[in-house]
Amino acid sequence: MIPVTSFKGRKVALFGLGGSGLATVRALLAGGAEVLAWDDNPDSVAKAAAEGIATADLRSLDWKGLAAFVLSPGVPLTHPKPHWTVDLAHAAGVEVIGDVELFVRERRAHAPDCPFIAITGTNGKSTTTALIAHILKSSGRDTQLGGNIGTAVLTLDPPKAARFYVVECSSYQIDLAPTLDPSAGVLLNLTPDHLDRHGTMQHYADIKERLVAGSKTAIVGVDDSFCTLIADRIQRAGVKVVRISKRNVLADGLYAEDSRIVEAQGGKSAPFVDLDGIQTLRGSHNAQNAAAAIGACLAVGMSPDEIRAGLKSFPGLKHRMQPVGRRGQVVFVNDSKATNAEAAAPALSSYDRIYWIAGGLPKEGGITTLAPLFSRIAKAYLIGEAAPAFAATLGEAVPYEISGTLERALAHAAADAAKDGIPAAVMLSPACASFDQYKNFEVRGDAFVGHVAALEDVTMLVEPATRGN
DSSP states (O other): OOOOGGGTTSEEEEEOOSHHHHHHHHHHHHTTOEEEEEOSOHHHHHHHHHTTOOBOOGGGSOGGGOSEEEEOTTSOSSSSSOOHHHHHHHHHTOOEEOHHHHHHHHHHHHOTTSOEEEEEOSSSHHHHHHHHHHHHHHTTOEEEEEETTSSOGGGSOOOOTTEEEEEEOOHHHHHTOTTOOOSEEEEOOOOSOOHHHHSSHHHHHHHHHHHHHTOSEEEEEOSSHHHHHHHHHHHHTTOEEEEEESSSOOSSEEEEETTEEEEEETTEEEEEEEOTTOGGGOSHHHHHHHHHHHHHHHHTTOOHHHHHHHHHTOOOBTTBSEEEEEETTEEEEEOTTOOSHHHHHHHHTTOSSEEEEEESEEOTTTTGGGGGGGGGEEEEEEESTTHHHHHHHHTTTSOEEEEESHHHHHHHHHHHHHHHOSOEEEEEOOSEESTTTSSSHHHHHHHHHHHHHHSTTOEESSOOSOOOO
8 A cells, every 4th residue: 555645634535435435545544644535325435434434425524624635536527517526626725636646746755766657548558558567577677557457556555766656547547637747658549538528539638648748758659640749749848759650650769560669760760579479469559559568668767678578478468359278270369358349349350360259238339340350250159138230230241150158159169260270269359348148348258268268178378267157
């Protein structure tokens, strides 16, 4: 835990008592703050009170006596309208911040020179975050991984010299971190997302820009117009910018050329690494992730050889294009995190012959946008509520069966791939939410891994979390 000492002896209000909210309360209390917490969910309030946390309906609070108001990133700050607590804080002139802001203040107070890499973007940020942390950790560095990737940042070990922090930041977290100042900030890309919470694409982009604008070195993907403008703007403001691209040659920066990542400086270029053969970094989207990781790791003092070694040993992000087993020329790939068609496209574009397990609780638009990738699919095995609709979309373009369950789909796909006798992937990339059959995509992915482990003659590449169901 990182005790939040910056509010020692002062009163702080907090709203949102989920996992990160509870972690934030504990960190504030450990640092000597007086905390009053609340949530719209009575069960969450009861759970906090049972732990000994002081709870109070913030409507009846004297806000003038507060040093700060800490808001959960899941609670609306601006759109579609501010949460009622935000209105009360603004009316009283109390600053509204989040857990990432508390972290950066503790870092500045206790170890301002410890390396801190922050990562954001619409797509790819979790993989990039995990990749950077793996490269650092595999080189023997003291590495702390947290943020939006699933570990609350204030549950990490306290800042100290030579301790490296790798923190994934959502737009919600950035919006609540006004003094975010990473050693290296990564902005991968920007496409329309979360506009219900940010109002407009421009506002969304402005929030993302804050992460790299406050960075000592900014690594920015320049394959979309919003990020290109951001890179130019913050460079004019004096930030050191490293541009990255997965499709364009750059005079300065890091870019993908086939399977290679090329480093360019002053118009001169040289290959930095070849990703060919690294199964966990297949596809152009992972070329962008790798280029971002290289730029960030160079910015915090890693050697090229250390970075290359870390790239080659990257095990992949769990449930995201994750090779989990192999039988002969067939690889089994867990891409359960692909909960819509856009998210499934990278995995489908990364293999030439695919036995595709798809379906679940359908999202709007179905899989029509994946039609350009249908030629890569040897056969589809459809599960869950989406099966009939997906079958109608596939029509005569792709052979398919309605398997119903994941276990049956995998058994049939594995058997068909074995008969083929050529290199192929049996892939779970559902393009659907999981909730019709599984609690979440993690449970669905673990079930897939368990079913793969139960097949005969499969060499597992990961340890199964579950077997069966």
